[in-house]
Amino acid sequence: MTRQTEIVIPIEGMHCASCQSHVGDALLRLPGVGTAAVSLAARQAAVAYDPAITSPAALVEAIREAGYTADLPSAARTEFERQESRERSEAAEYRSLRTKASVTLAAAAVAMWLSMPLMNGSANGAGHAGSHPADPFLNWAMRTVDPLVSALFPWLYRLDANLLRGALLATTLVLMVWPGRHFYVRAWAALRRRRADMNTLIATGTGAAFLFSAAATLVPSWFEARGVRPDVYYEAVAVILALVLTGSALESRARKQTTAALRKLVSLQPRTAKVIDNLIEHEIPLERVRRGSILVVRPGERIPVDGILTAGSSAVDESMLTGEPMPVEKHAGDGVFGGTLNRTGSFRFRATALGSDGVLARIVRLMQQAQGSKASIERLADRVSAVFVPVVLAVSAVTWIVWRLAAPEEPVARAFAAAIAVLVIACPCAMGLAVPTAVMVAAGAGAAGGILIKGGDTIERLARLNIVLFDKTGTLTEGRPRVTDAIGSEEQIARVASLEALSEHPLAEAIVEYAKDRGLASSEVSGFQTSPGLGASGTVAGTEVIVGRESYLRDAGIACETLDADAARLEEEGKTLMFAGADGKVAALFAVADPVKPVSASAVRALSGMGVDVWMLTGDREAAARNVARTLGITKVVAGVLPEGKVAEVKRAQAGGRVVAMVGDGVNDAPALAQADVGIAMASGSEIAIEAADVTLLRGDPRDVAAAIALARAAMRIMKQNLFWAFLYNVAGIPIAAGALYPAFGVSLSPVLASLAMALSSVSVVSNSLRLRRFRLELDGGRQ
Structure with missing residues (x-):
C-alpha cells in the first residue's frame, strides 16, 4: 500500500461554511485523495493524498476550478515566511x-x-x-x-x-x-x-x-x-450592505486574534545571525546560515537557530518554548534553541538544525496543523452547511408566496420585507466558524503554556479522557539515577568517587555527582580495572578500593554483614545498592534511585480531582515501581512490562470502555502512545516518542497532563456553546424573519435588524472562542 503524503494548501476566497464544503467536495472527488480537512477559520486545506495517483498541482487546480484562489506552498519558503505572508x-x-x-x-x-x-x-x-x-x-x-x-x-x-x-x-x-x-x-x-x-x-x-x-x-x-x-x-x-460589511470587518479583526499565539511565535525568529568565519564575525541573513556554522550571541539577543554551545556560558529565557519564566543556565555542550532569548553572558555555538528542522519551526508547523484540523463535532455543522443555502432560498420564495396568498390585503412591501429578511438573517458563517475558531485559540493557548496539541480531534478525545497511564522513568521521575543514601565517612565516599570518575556506568556517574555536590576532593587513581556488570577496583591515594554489587565484594573476600540491616531497608524501598570496600574491609554503602519529580504528586492529585484514574506502567522492578507509586498515591501499578506489555495494558483499558491517555518519553513508549486514544509525550524524551504522540509537553512537567485535559474540556464547552448558538440562531431566526410571529403578535422582523443579527452572529462566535485565550489552570506548586 502506497504511503499517503500530507500537504497544507493556503486558500483565498472562502467566506462561509458553504465555501468550506465546496472546497472539500472538490478535493475529495479527485482520485487518490484520502482526506481533505478544509478550515474556514485557518483559510487552508490539509490534504492526505496518494502521490502515485495525484499531485499537489492537481489539488490546487481542483480548488481553482471550484472558484477559489490557491497556490502551492513554496518549498523555498520557511514556515515563518509563509505565516508572515x-x-x-x-x-x-x-x-x-x-x-x-x-x-x-x-x-x-x-x-x-x-x-x-x-x-x-x-x-x-x-x-x-x-x-x-x-x-x-x-x-x-x-x-x-x-x-x-x-x-x-x-x-x-x-x-x-x-x-x-x-x-x-x-x-x-x-x-x-x-x-x-x-x-x-x-x-x-x-x-x-x-x-x-x-x-x-x-x-x-x-x-x-x-x-x-x-x-x-x-x-x-x-x-x-x-x-x-x-x-x-x-x-x-x-x-443591509453597511451592516454586513461592518460585521465582516469585525469578524476579520476578531479572527486575527485567534492566531495571536502563532503570530507571536513567528515574530521571535531573528532575521540575521552573527557567524564566525576565519576568526572574523559577519552578520548575514538567516537563510545563509549552514549546519555546522559557528555563531555568536550576545546578551539581549535572540538565538537565531538551534545548536550546541561550544564556548562561554549564559542564562537563556526559554519561556517561548516551555512557558517556564526562569532563565535556564547554559554551558558548553548544552543545547540552545532558535527564537529563545539570551539574557546574560556571550557565547558561541555550533548550528545543528536549520529552517524547518528547528524546534521553533516544528512548533509553528504543529500549530498550523492543529488549527487546520477538524474535530468530529464539526461533521454535523458540515452536513447542515452543505444544504443550508438552497434551503434558505426555497424558504424565502415560499415566504413571499404564503404572504401574498394568505394576506392579500397586506401591502406588497410586507411580503417583500419578509422574503428579504429570510435571506439576510440566515448565517452559515456562524456554523462554519463555531468549532475551528475554538480549536485555533485552544491550540494557541496550549502552545503559550508549553503544551502542543496536534488537532481538533485530539482536543475532543482529550476532553473525554477518564484514565491516564504514566510511564515511570523520565515521566514521573527525573530519568537519571541519583544517590539517595550514602553510609560511610566522607573520606571513604571521596575515595569511591575518585575511582568511579574513571567509569562510564550511569551508577558510577551518580556517585561522582553526589561527591561533587558535597565538595569532596578527588584523589589520584592507579591500576583501575572494571568488571562489566559487577563493579570496578583500583588504588586511590595508596588505598585499595573496590566498588560494585555485594556479590562482587564477597568474591573479593570482603564481608558486608555489618550493613545487612541498612541494605535490607534500602532494598525494600526499591533502590539499587552499591557496596564499597577499602583495604579488604567494607567501607561504604550507596543507594541509587531515579528520584520522583517534585511536581509529580501534585499532577496525580490534580488528575484524581478531575475524575481521571491514574495508573503507572514501567519496565522497572516491582519494588522500585511500588515505592514510586506509594510516594505519589497511585494505586494501580504494572511493573516489569516490555513495550508490547504496555500496548496490551492500553488495549485492556480500552476494552473496558475507557478513554485512555498514555504518557511517556522513551522509544519503548512509542507503541503504547500510538495505541492510546491520546498519546502524550514529554519533549525531553526521544524523537520517536514525540512523533507518535498527539500531545507534546515542552516543559516535561507531568502537571501539564492535567492542564491539557482542562484546556480541552474548556475548548469543548466553547465549541458546544458556539454550535448551540449558531443552530439556535438559524432555527429560531429564519421562521421569525418569515413572519411566524405576525399572525399572533403582529411582529415582523426588519430586514435591517436581520442583517445586523447575521453580522453579529459570526462575531459573537469568534468572540466566544477568544475567551479561551484567558485560560489558566492553577495546580499545587504554582503551575498556571
Whole structure:
C-alpha cells in the first residue's frame, strides 16, 4: 500500500461554511485523495493524498476550478515566511473591509436622509401620501427622526421626488458596484458552478430590493397600472450592505486574534545571525546560515537557530518554548534553541538544525496543523452547511408566496420585507466558524503554556479522557539515577568517587555527582580495572578500593554483614545498592534511585480531582515501581512490562470502555502512545516518542497532563456553546424573519435588524472562542 503524503494548501476566497464544503467536495472527488480537512477559520486545506495517483498541482487546480484562489506552498519558503505572508494577506483584507464598511455606513446614512421626503410624501411630485419602506424598523426610525430632519433641512423637502429617487438609485448603485461588489461577483461565480453560498443570500436579497426600486423609479406607471405602489427600498439595500460589511470587518479583526499565539511565535525568529568565519564575525541573513556554522550571541539577543554551545556560558529565557519564566543556565555542550532569548553572558555555538528542522519551526508547523484540523463535532455543522443555502432560498420564495396568498390585503412591501429578511438573517458563517475558531485559540493557548496539541480531534478525545497511564522513568521521575543514601565517612565516599570518575556506568556517574555536590576532593587513581556488570577496583591515594554489587565484594573476600540491616531497608524501598570496600574491609554503602519529580504528586492529585484514574506502567522492578507509586498515591501499578506489555495494558483499558491517555518519553513508549486514544509525550524524551504522540509537553512537567485535559474540556464547552448558538440562531431566526410571529403578535422582523443579527452572529462566535485565550489552570506548586 502506497504511503499517503500530507500537504497544507493556503486558500483565498472562502467566506462561509458553504465555501468550506465546496472546497472539500472538490478535493475529495479527485482520485487518490484520502482526506481533505478544509478550515474556514485557518483559510487552508490539509490534504492526505496518494502521490502515485495525484499531485499537489492537481489539488490546487481542483480548488481553482471550484472558484477559489490557491497556490502551492513554496518549498523555498520557511514556515515563518509563509505565516508572515498569511498575516499580511489577513491585515490587507481587514483594512479593505474596514474602509468599505466606513464608506457604506456613511452612504447608508445619506440614503436614509434622502428618503425622508419620499417617506412622508412631502417631496414635489411624490404622487402619493408617502412611501412605506420595506423595512418596518427603518420605517419607525425614519418617522421618529423626520421632524428633526425637516426642521434642520427644510429645503430637502422641496426637492423633486424624481430627483431624490434618481440620487438614491445612483448612491445605492455606487455602493453595490464598489464596496458591495464582491457579494455579487462571488454569487455570480457560484451560480455559474451551480452552487449557492452566503454571498448568494446577500446578493439575492439586496439585488431583488434594488431591481424592484429601480423599476419603480424608471417606470412607476407600470406598477400603478397594476395597483401596486411604486415604493423604493434603496435605503434598506444601503443599510443591509453597511451592516454586513461592518460585521465582516469585525469578524476579520476578531479572527486575527485567534492566531495571536502563532503570530507571536513567528515574530521571535531573528532575521540575521552573527557567524564566525576565519576568526572574523559577519552578520548575514538567516537563510545563509549552514549546519555546522559557528555563531555568536550576545546578551539581549535572540538565538537565531538551534545548536550546541561550544564556548562561554549564559542564562537563556526559554519561556517561548516551555512557558517556564526562569532563565535556564547554559554551558558548553548544552543545547540552545532558535527564537529563545539570551539574557546574560556571550557565547558561541555550533548550528545543528536549520529552517524547518528547528524546534521553533516544528512548533509553528504543529500549530498550523492543529488549527487546520477538524474535530468530529464539526461533521454535523458540515452536513447542515452543505444544504443550508438552497434551503434558505426555497424558504424565502415560499415566504413571499404564503404572504401574498394568505394576506392579500397586506401591502406588497410586507411580503417583500419578509422574503428579504429570510435571506439576510440566515448565517452559515456562524456554523462554519463555531468549532475551528475554538480549536485555533485552544491550540494557541496550549502552545503559550508549553503544551502542543496536534488537532481538533485530539482536543475532543482529550476532553473525554477518564484514565491516564504514566510511564515511570523520565515521566514521573527525573530519568537519571541519583544517590539517595550514602553510609560511610566522607573520606571513604571521596575515595569511591575518585575511582568511579574513571567509569562510564550511569551508577558510577551518580556517585561522582553526589561527591561533587558535597565538595569532596578527588584523589589520584592507579591500576583501575572494571568488571562489566559487577563493579570496578583500583588504588586511590595508596588505598585499595573496590566498588560494585555485594556479590562482587564477597568474591573479593570482603564481608558486608555489618550493613545487612541498612541494605535490607534500602532494598525494600526499591533502590539499587552499591557496596564499597577499602583495604579488604567494607567501607561504604550507596543507594541509587531515579528520584520522583517534585511536581509529580501534585499532577496525580490534580488528575484524581478531575475524575481521571491514574495508573503507572514501567519496565522497572516491582519494588522500585511500588515505592514510586506509594510516594505519589497511585494505586494501580504494572511493573516489569516490555513495550508490547504496555500496548496490551492500553488495549485492556480500552476494552473496558475507557478513554485512555498514555504518557511517556522513551522509544519503548512509542507503541503504547500510538495505541492510546491520546498519546502524550514529554519533549525531553526521544524523537520517536514525540512523533507518535498527539500531545507534546515542552516543559516535561507531568502537571501539564492535567492542564491539557482542562484546556480541552474548556475548548469543548466553547465549541458546544458556539454550535448551540449558531443552530439556535438559524432555527429560531429564519421562521421569525418569515413572519411566524405576525399572525399572533403582529411582529415582523426588519430586514435591517436581520442583517445586523447575521453580522453579529459570526462575531459573537469568534468572540466566544477568544475567551479561551484567558485560560489558566492553577495546580499545587504554582503551575498556571
